[in-house]
Amino acid sequence: MTTSILSVRKVTMAFGGLIAVNALDLELAENGIHSVIGPNGAGKTTLFNCVTGFYKPESGEILFGDHHLERLRPDRVTHLGISRTYQNIRLFANLSAIENILVGQHPRLHTGMVGSILRTPGMLREEKESLNEARRLLAFVSLTGKGDLLSKNLPYGDQRRLEIARALASKPKVLLLDEPTAGMNPSETQAMVHFIRRLRDELGITILLIEHQMRVVMSISELITVLDFGEKIAEGTPAEIQNNAQVIEAYLGRGAASGFGPKTAVATA
Amino acid sequence: MIQRLQHSNWFAAIQIGLVGGIAAIMMSLVGMVEEFTKRDIVAGVIEMGQTLLLMALLAAGYFASRRSPSARSFLRVIEGGLAGATAAFLLWALVQLIEPLSLRTIFLNASPALIKILTFGREGTAALGLMLGLGTLGGLAGALIQILPGRYSNATVQGLAWVALLGLLQELIRVTLVSLPTIGNAVQWMFGGRNEKGLSVLGAVVVFVVVAGTNALPSRQSSLFRDRLRALPIRSQQAVRWISLALVAAILFYLPNVLGSILSNVSNQIGLFILMGLGLNIVVGFAGLLDLGYVAFFAIGAYVMGVLTTTAVGPQAGQIVFGPQLTFWEALPIAVFVSVLAGVILGIPVLNIRGDYLAIVTLGFGEIIRILALSDFLKPYIGGSQGIVQVGKTNIGAFDLNSPQRLYYVIVLAILLAAFISRRLRDSRIGRAWKALREDEDVAQAMGIHLVSTKLMAFATGAAFAGLSGAIFASQIGSTYPHSFKLLVSINVLALIIVGGMGSLPGVFVGGLILVGLPELLREFSEYRLLIYGALLIVMMLTKPEGFWPEATRRQELHEEIGPAGELLPEAPKLQDESNPAR
DSSP states (O other): OOOEEEEEEEEEEEETTEEEEEEEEEEEETTOEEEEEOSTTSSHHHHHHHHTTSSOOSEEEEEETTEEOTTOOHHHHHHHTEEEOOSSOOOOTTSBHHHHHHHHTGGGOOOOHHHHHHTOHHHHHHHHHHHHHHHHHHHHTTOTTOTTSBGGGSOHHHHHHHHHHHHHTTOOSEEEEESTTTTOOHHHHHHHHHHHHHHHHHHOOEEEEEOOOHHHHHHHOSEEEEEETTEEEEEEOHHHHHTOHHHHHHHHOTTOOSTTHHHHHHHHO | OHHHHHHSHHHHHHHHHHHHHHHHHHHHHTTHHHHHTTSEEETTTEEHHHHHHHHHHHHHHHHHHHHOOOSOHHHHHHHHHHHHHHHHHHHHHHHHHHTTTTGGGTOTTOOHHHHHHHHTTOOHHHHHHHHHHHHHHHHHHHHHHHHSOHHHHHHHHHHHHHHHHHHHTHHHHHHHHTTSTTHHHHHHHHTOSTTOOSBOHHHHHHHHHHHHHHHHSOOOHHHHHHHHHHHSOHHHHHHHHHHHHHHHHHHHHHHHHHHHHHHHHHHHHHHHHHHHHHHHIIIIIITOOOOSOTHHHHHHHHHHHHHHHOSOBSSSTTOBSOOOOOOHHHHHHHHHHHHHHHHHHHHGGGTTOOHHHHHHHHHHHHHHHHHHHHOSTTHHHHOGGGOEESOOOOOBTTBOOOSHHHHHHHHHHHHHHHHHHHHHHHTSHHHHHHHHHHHOHHHHHHTTOOHHHHHHHHHHHHHHHHHHHHHHHHHHHTEEOGGGSOHHHHHHHHHHHHHHOTTOHHHHHHHHIIIIIHHHHOGGGGGGHHHHHHHHHHHHHHHOTTOSSOOOOOOOSSSSSSOTTSSOOOOOSSHHHHHOTTO
């Protein structure tokens, strides 16, 4: 058993009377690829928002190393080394691609107002290094040559990859990806799967993934957690999950027995 | 029948003509047309009031032709003419109705003088014929401009615009340029005799031909120049930049000698607004925090300067009870510091307020500061409605800096400093954080940006520039009164950066020249200032929402000089063309 880098313990999050996440436990193994799946409204994105500090859970704790995340502001969470992307891409639309990545590096840089105005040698060095790092990240997500385009003018697939590059810019230890293959065709999806593996293998980043395309989930994940109505209904390897009766019921309704075939077709379409 | 009529092209043309006519009637009834007849554009031929009406006609023809579904240009021109005639007919109808309905009791400006302008002094059918004829011609001309191929229609419009602009700004141009050798003679000739009030006919024709000609030519000159500049080695590019900077500096330095006292005063006015614009540009343009109470910081700067430097201290009326009587230069940093402090203090309560709500709350702050300045409660300290008089002058020792021509240098220095700081901040980590905040506050926070400090930095920097501007303002006019700090100042500054281009530094200068400079130069405008502001803003939002000089995306990936390993980065293939469709 590998060590756990992020522990979610008994976390409950409610909006008014609606319990979005209910006493959820989740252990994220270091250097693993862990998927969270579940029907719409199961509480997956709420879980992400709790971990990244957007929501303050009602109860329970979220541990990242020695740090309690459940009461931290989002910017502090990012400083500690957790980064995320969004289900519907949220780039800084009117900034160029490279500027998006530079903003992503914000927590790693230190120049303040005085340094910026006076252009101190330290600031210039930092700017140069961060620009080079941004170019390197652009190349890493195969966007070399598009860095000076406004991010809103990039094609959809490029925007997805740019958002990941921006998330990587803060040098995170854990990366939370919210449906990275949404709206992609099969070949783009395949490329994204390959890319996510590279993130883990080459950069050593632990990945927590929300995904609807079962083919992706099953091929990439080492561990899968299934949520339904805010509760964990199953957890295990892809093979275990595929044969779990409760999961099949949650996805396809009682009586369905033919596995994930039809759902996959719908999700990919 | 009506159904068929509604679908016919003629009906559409008449509709547009009606809109044009209503616009012309409005301009006539609010008094613009009559007021503006005093200014000739082309001496003896056309004055500004007529130009306004002509613009309505041209626009009616232009849009009638553009909206028309007819494929044949001939028909579209005729429709343009019809629209123009419709507009003119409305004006004629107005003239007919003024007396029987005694419109003058409601619209003071519906005077005999106006009727005379509209009918060219004719009566009866002669007037109708003349007006309809001219209306048709105007509409036809508008439609002709529309059906010309893009390059030529653009050239024509630019040519006309330049003639109008030169005619409008004749006084400025004459006063500044006539004294110069060679150019002075050319200017003198262009504007006709010394006593003429507009461009000479020949001068207007020459201006039009030159402007239209250069625009109509298949001009690759400007883009070629840029390409050639890009192709030069980095060193030479920098040399070109330094030389042009030096040129600008020389002109800026020499300018007050040319402008003289009155125009220097105008340019100082513009300068103070540009200074405020640079500050608000950081708050609104960079950080996206809509601040409608910006005048508060201008007021605080002015009042701190007033209190610290006034010599009217004592128990008598018109004096304040306490004042250290510092010099301008001693008080200046304190004024800026207090403004910054105010920026932070006013910033803290609004940290969690976004968008429209922020605008309303800051609007309140602006008014609170003004009302405090007016209050009896603070009257012993800051003078209440009587204000503070005898504010310190901008002298350095015994050297008098106080004439408009000399104060100009103080203001230019302040602007250069503010522009320099703005630029450095924009291109830094802080500036990127501001822009991220503007684009998406939640995601910016998720990128590790500390919202509180980032917002406060924006408020503080903006307040500093406004405080600086206010302090100089107080010293310039030698007094400080609450009524100088109305909401309208905030609106003016905001309009200035919207017109110039949100977040764009050159845009602030363009906006300042247009929105502060033009009304100062064209006194007739002053009464219609708000009307024209409104119209200009609406037109801007519809046609050019990004402003006259929008912020350019900085090229950082490919045109930064040196690559990672010290080698020059290769040019990206093809992609540049996509990013720059203009070429």
